[in-house]
Amino acid sequence: MQYPISITSMSSISALGKTPETVWKNYKNNAHYFTKRDGLLVSEFPQELKEDIESLRTSNSKYKTLDKSVLYAIFASRQAIKNANWSALDNFGVNIGSSRGATELFENYHQAFLEHHKAETLSSPTTTLGNISSWVAHDLQTQGPEISHSITCSTALHALLNGIAWLKADMCHAFLVGGSEAPLTPFTIAQMQALKIYKRPNGSPAETSQKQQTNFEHSYPNQALNLKKTENSMILGEAAAMLCIEKGLSEKRLATIAGIGYGTELLEHNASLSTNADCFQRSMKMALGTLDPDTVDVIVTHTPGTIKGDQAEINAIEKIFCNKIPSLTTNKWKIGHSLGASGLLSIEMAILMLKHQEFIMVPYLETTLPKRLSYIMINAVGFGGNAVSILLSK
Known part of the structure; x- marks a missing residue:
């Protein structure tokens, strides 16, 4: 690019863990990180990370009403900012998106509405997509621009594109960009099943026969990139991931x-x-x-x-x-x-x-x-x- 952009920090939370060291260690083995929930395979956080998220929820009375997608974003963003040595005085921008948004809260609020024929007070403000970046900016105390959007599964990379555009336009000197998703809810998974793209509970007869001969931990239920597969094998996972980007070639850059x-x-x-x-x-x-x-x-x-x-x-x-x-x-x-x-x-x-x-x-x-x-x-x-x-x- 004419104007180089440096990635000066990154942070993620997923089934692989919460630190770059742990994530890299888990990338280097040949195990997958799927578990069964209600008969279906999903990729969820390890127990320690679940407890961290719950601690975040209870650390602030305002956070008790937030959706998991927002809490995930706050947790990952705090670490990214810490790694970049940014402070609130930097007034960096925030662009964090999500494909599905506040899925769990929305489903809970709608169920309550069906039962009581009345919407709860916070049902609207806590399920809007702008909730993610707004709460992250609040948590980090930055005064920079805050943007949220949904461009389905390319959302996080579109957030990166948008952050780059702000930097190149000299409208901001640094941006926190990323995506957060908490899709392991009944309705969200059902939507993927309705499209017939989600991994079936038992797989094909051939797969079932093969699994009887191999250890479950060493089989690979999601056959991503395998062009010889005979049925769709997508499995949903929860995660949040953030990057800190700065204009120019920073000495502390992780990549350009x-x-x-x-x-x-x-x-x-x-x-x-x-x-x-x-x-x-x-x-x-x-x-x-x-x-x-x-x-x-x-x-x-x-x-x-x-x-x-x-x-x-x-x-x-x-x-x-x-x-x-x-x-x-x-x-x-x-x-x-x-x-x-x-x-x-x-x-x-x-x-x-x-x-x-x-x-x-x-x-x-x-x-x-x-x-x-x-x-x-x-x-x-x-x-x-x-x-x-x-x-x-x-």
Whole structure:
């Protein structure tokens, strides 16, 4: 990019843990982090992290009425700001989005309304999407701009794009960007099941037979990036992830944003991509700019574990990179799909690979190992064909 942007801090909470050290340690094993809840597989926080979130809720009387998606964002944002050594006096901007928003609160409020025919006092202000950034800004005591949006599963990367735009326009000197998602609620999961993209409880007969022969801990229920799968295998996970970004080449940067791209396409169906993911072709081409495609060493794919979605993204990659496809990887086989937060978790994975100069493979796939780790592209897309591609360099 003409004006380089530095990532000076990152923080996430997911089934992988709450610190970069723990997250990296858990990336390096071949285990997945799915557990069963009401017969379905989900990716949820470890017990210690659940207790941390509950402690946050009870630490302030105002926080007792907040949705989990807001609490997750506050928790992750505090750590990101601490790691960046920012203070409230910095007046940094905040842009944190979510695909589904306050799912648990909304479902609880609606159930109460059906029973009592009366809405509770805080049902509106605690379920608006702007709630996330507003409460994070309040918690961190920043006076900078606060923005929330939902662009489905590419939400977190769109938050990053927006933060970059503010910095390049000299309207703000630093931005906290990210996504937060608490989708493990009955109605949210039911929506994914209605689309027939959620991992079925028992899987196919072939999968059931295979699981009888292998230990559950070492099987891989979400077959993200596997183009040979015969049924959709998406699994939802809860998470929040944040980045601190600053204009220019900071001495404390974790990585540099070398390119950004976005793309949309005409809707053929409410939830579909075109066969060759035209939006991804546009976003990846834009992110590359004048760089030779061979510069890219790795792509962290979006690939949620659906047959058509995974194939469409690979088709787009083959169109852009032709005969020299970068090494491909994803984290959704391990922690599932956290919807609006997923793109930032992929960014974190890329930063950790750049830092440690080690490629994280998908254990059930054969892929070409990268000869170097200098440039990594991260993809995200959501319902409606809203694709974003980010190119990071070390």
